[in-house]
Amino acid sequence: MDSARPKFEPRQYDSSNKTLHEGWIPLVSCAANFPIEIFEIAITQLIHHPEYNSTLILRSEVLEDTTTDFPDFVPKLENLQRNRRIRRRLLPRRPGRDQALDQDCTLYGPETSENALSDTLVLTPIVEPGSSLPYYHPMVAHLAFRYISSTTPMLIIEVEPLPGTPLDPNARLYRTCLALLETLHRYGWGAMTNYRKRVLHDCLIPREEYQDLYLVMRERHKHLVDTWQEVTDPLKHVFEDIGIATYLMMLWKDTFRSDTFVNALDSTEPWKAWPRPPGGFLDLGCGNGLLSHILVSEGYEGYGIDLRARTSWTHYPDSSQSRLRVHAFDPTADHDDYGRQTYFKPGVFVIGNHADELTPWLPVLSTLHDSSGYISIPCCSWAFDKKYERSSTPAYPIPDGFVESLNLGGEGSNKSSYSMYRIWLASLSLHCGWEVECETLRIPSTRNWAIIGRQRFQLSSDDQALSNVNEILEGVKVRGMFKTRKPEGKAADH
16 A cells, blocks of 8 residues: 555636535545545544644543434535544643533434444534634634545545634634644544654653643743743743753652652642652753753752853842752762762653753763662763764664664664664663653753653663662773863852
């Protein structure tokens, strides 16, 4: 079978043809390049993921799924029987601006057969009298997707527009229907060819829990965009670090929870009582210090260290400033080194967000100091004492099936330099005795892949892992190429 998806070629539908219901208007159609058996699979994907078609929608939540209960406002259609009704709640990305909306998604099939396949979906918004539809919803009372079986099967979208709603090809409603039809066309082809997403999100933390907390954190810290002190893009950096902080809070809650932990559902700040790393956090190469500031502001203990202070540091509250330190960390130093004694407390959780030269050291130091875990979001490709080179940097053992578990994305060949570097980092983590977990973070960055160590690898003893780490350290010392950079600026001020 040709793996290329057929071209999406929409056209305005002939409105003189018979419609599903009086007053409904067919707007747009295209060829259906998949059989009727695929329609419900594809349309169900569209029901459960409205956010893929609108940046204003956060997600949907299913409130009811029934095959017997159909309210009076769910339309009865000629020669079609109602097979299934899913009531979903559309949650807006900006709840302070847009309201949530309940919507019935009703699947229909030919009434001539008891087990007929569904060939029609009707979306019906549920609006209280006197209320209006939120902006993100099309101005319709009903919107229908149809699969027309014929020699050349077709997909059609029909609508019952609200009075006065423009329907021309430049109108918002027409463009929305065009986008929905293209999505259904793509989903149908993907279902038929067993398409696999290149990147998987939410592998460790449920999407809904992350998104709900992120909305709260965004409201609490979005003011930082207006007070940004760096020359970099505030929209990218502020919301990226809010996303990472949110993820860490959820990760720590899951990782360090005990049998006696009870979530404080009635609290306005429930995360203040959530489990957390026993030794606090250490943000290596914290840069502008924003991630550390957000975590400290939300009640988490820890430090951010970097080679030089940033302009932003002095604009944070004193509670955050006291946790940001100028320090040139030497990973090859002895155990009684000041940096190790001060920052690597027992049970510390190590953070490396684009930590550059320190990136490969995260699993090594986490093993050496018996840390409670670490997260690394790599960017630039560094080995221990020079740039990573896939042709010359020594490799570590890679078990069968290991690479496939890393959620690297891309086309699957894993031959790019960045993919090879991430494989090297993951195999290094395994070599250091960590069970490797990977996540593609929901942050505004192309470098959003994270490798996480929070459990010891069961097939490797702690003694063996420590021996591997000491061997790495000795090798770096013997080569003599690693040079700790000196602190920049007035280090004594921090």
